[in-house]
Amino acid sequence: MADLYRENILEHYQNPSNFGTIDAPDITYEDTNPLCGDRIRIDLRIADGKIAEIKFSGRGCAISQASASILTELVDGEDLDAVRELSAQDILDELAIPISPARVKCALLGLKVLKAGAYGITDWPETE
Amino acid sequence: MTHQTQSQHTFDSERVRADFPILGRTARGKRLAYLDSAASTQKPQQVIDAINSFYSESNANVHRGVYELSERSTELYDQARGTIARLINAPDKRQCIFVRNTTEAINLVANSWGRENLKAGDTIVLTMLEHHSNIVPWQVIAQQVGAKIEYVDIDDAGRLRMDQFREILGTGSVKVVAVTQVSNTLGTITPLKEITSLAHQAGAIVVADAAQSVPHMQVDVQNLNVDFLAFSGHKMVGPMGIGVLYGRRDLLEAMPPYQTGGSMIREVHLDHTTWADLPEKFEAGTPSVADAVGIAVAADYLSEIGFAGIREHEITLTNYALGQLREIPGMTLFGPDGEDRAGVVSFLIDGAHPHDIASILDGEGVAVRAGHHCAQPLMRRLDVTATARASFYIYNTEEDVDQLVSAVETVNSIFGRRAS
Ligand SMILES: Cc1ncc(COP(=O)(O)O)c(C=O)c1O
Numbered sequence: 001m002a003d004l005y006r007e008n009i010l011e012h013y014q015n016p017s018n019f020g021t022i023d024a025p026d027i028t029y030e031d032t033n034p035l036c037g038d039r040i041r042i043d044l045r046i047a048d049g050k051i052a053e054i055k056f057s058g059r060g061c062a063i064s065q066a067s068a069s070i071l072t073e074l075v076d077g078e079d080l081d082a083v084r085e086l087s088a089q090d091i092l093d094e095l096a097i098p099i100s101p102a103r104v105k106c107a108l109l110g111l112k113v114l115k116a117g118a119y120g121i122t123d124w125p126e127t128e
Numbered sequence: 129m130t131h132q133t134q135s136q137h138t139f140d141s142e143r144v145r146a147d148f149p150i151l152g153r154t155a156r157g158k159r160l161a162y163l164d165s166a167a168s169t170q171k172p173q174q175v176i177d178a179i180n181s182f183y184s185e186s187n188a189n190v191h192r193g194v195y196e197l198s199e200r201s202t203e204l205y206d207q208a209r210g211t212i213a214r215l216i217n218a219p220d221k222r223q224c225i226f227v228r229n230t231t232e233a234i235n236l237v238a239n240s241w242g243r244e245n246l247k248a249g250d251t252i253v254l255t256m257l258e259h260h261s262n263i264v265p266w267q268v269i270a271q272q273v274g275a276k277i278e279y280v281d282i283d284d285a286g287r288l289r290m291d292q293f294r295e296i297l298g299t300g301s302v303k304v305v306a307v308t309q310v311s312n313t314l315g316t317i318t319p320l321k322e323i324t325s326l327a328h329q330a331g332a333i334v335v336a337d338a339a340q341s342v343p344h345m346q347v348d349v350q351n352l353n354v355d356f357l358a359f360s361g362h363k364m365v366g367p368m369g370i371g372v373l374y375g376r377r378d379l380l381e382a383m384p385p386y387q388t389g390g391s392m393i394r395e396v397h398l399d400h401t402t403w404a405d406l407p408e409k410f411e412a413g414t415p416s417v418a419d420a421v422g423i424a425v426a427a428d429y430l431s432e433i434g435f436a437g438i439r440e441h442e443i444t445l446t447n448y449a450l451g452q453l454r455e456i457p458g459m460t461l462f463g464p465d466g467e468d469r470a471g472v473v474s475f476l477i478d479g480a481h482p483h484d485i486a487s488i489l490d491g492e493g494v495a496v497r498a499g500h501h502c503a504q505p506l507m508r509r510l511d512v513t514a515t516a517r518a519s520f521y522i523y524n525t526e527e528d529v530d531q532l533v534s535a536v537e538t539v540n541s542i543f544g545r546r547a548s
Contacts, residue, residue, distance in 0.1 A: 005542050037499075038483075
């Protein structure tokens with residue numbers, strides 16, 4: 001299990017990047033993982049079609065919180081259209097830990113919230 | 129194997145373990161410590177064999193054929209009902225309706241008895257300890273008929289606030305009290321007999337959710353004087369897909385059917401139908417005969433071991449676990465301390481989410497549940513989103529507890545000491 005809770009994951013869990021909220025965000029969205037009640041909210045400020053600022057807040061397990069933290073680092077400053085292409089696999093690759101089927105939704109909650117808020121895509125990101 | 133020579137004082141969990149083939153396997157490459165029996169129990173070879181031999185030797189539909197196999201199958205189905213009636217001391221086996229599980233049993237009561245007997249202004253009493261299965265069916269019927277729901281709160285230890293229960297009964301509008309006998313989350317054993325007596329004095333009936341009690345203690349429906357009682361086979365070493373609803377005879381006889389179709393009719397005409405007698409009136413369609421045989425073998429298996437011994441074993445293990453877990457830094461333990469606690473231990477560790485706890489435990493071969501335990505109102509009442517829960521049964525040993533405790537220490541070494 002040391003595998004799942006690598007230093008990197010714990011670091012993001014205990015000291016998350018971009019944690020907080022944005023006053024008067026251009027986009028805000030919040031959702032929960034129905035399985036465990038984990039909750040993530042993502043706020044975005046958009047300028048010139050790019051993500052000028054991103055913040056997340058919420059509470060949940062180390063996987064969901066670390067994954068959201070990593071996601072915000074990944075997309076901060078990026079083109080909104082490019083972010084649309086981000087896949088479930090991209091996030092799992094970025095986490096680089098063995099995620100069991102029972103925990104996949106924890107890992108993808110952040111991406112789901114981002115896509116729902118930015119593009120109105122409310123389905124869970126597909127994994128192969 | 130037979131437990132006939134065992135007295136309560138020589139309860140031997142190693143001998144019990146030998147009956148459960150699945151306990152011999154590993155989990156994530158480690159010894160399996162199965163501590164999720166509150167969700168579903170493992171099955172002894174005797175139950176597995178009974179189902180297998182039903183399909184190999186006796187399978188046919190019931191109540192239909194005049195041929196030998198159908199007669200055999202019908203006989204086994206009736207015998208299974210008799211065994212279940214003896215298990216809970218039902219006055220008549222026709223008062224035991226086979227259903228799929230506890231959830232279906234409660235839905236049957238809420239829909240059939242509820243629709244016939246509840247009206248606008250009536251009160252349904254539930255408690256903060258209830259599983260969603262004993263909340264949602266009542267909410268739906270309450271909405272349909274305009275009845276109101278009151279919840280009996282718990283105290284800080286997780287016991288029902290009986291003072292508040294008395295107060296609610298005092299309003300005079302209570303028609304039904306639906307209450308769990310054992311909380312699947314806190315392990316609280318509720319004073320069901322007292323609840324029944326108070327409810328009856330107030331003119332209300334009592335529906336007992338016995339999903340977590342029948343597998344672990346002697347449940348006597350006549351002594352408890354309950355009006356309905358529901359439980360599931362899969363939580364008492366029996367198969368999944370079968371459960372039981374016990375009901376008071378006069379109530380069952382006055383109730384309309386829940387589902388309709390084949391097997392539950394007396395006469396069908398083009399424009400109307402008359403119902404079969406109990407229990408068939410409530411068993412529409414082909415029943416799961418193999419699973420009925422399985423639950424009966426499970427009931428006999430538990431009875432042979434003896435419920436006094438089972439209870440004593442669970443108390444010993446629970447106390448052994450609580451004693452060690454209490455010493456772990458950052459540990460929060462839920463549920464009452466005392467005689468009124470079953471073998472269920474919900475806990476939290478500072479800085480670690482229950483799902484992370486369960487994942488780390490899983491890596492050590494320890495199977496526990498993490499989440500809301502289908503009791504979201506209780507989670508909110510406790511002001512938590514989830515807990516981790518270990519639950520004990522006949523095949524668990526101190527070795528399982530030691531494995532749990534050591535895995536919990538691993539959780540602490542990963543999450544606890546990193547306070548930054
Ligand atoms: C107290 C309680 N009631 C009801 C149920 C529902 O049982 P089933 O899923 O077998 O219908 C459970 C099982 O999770 C339970 O623990």
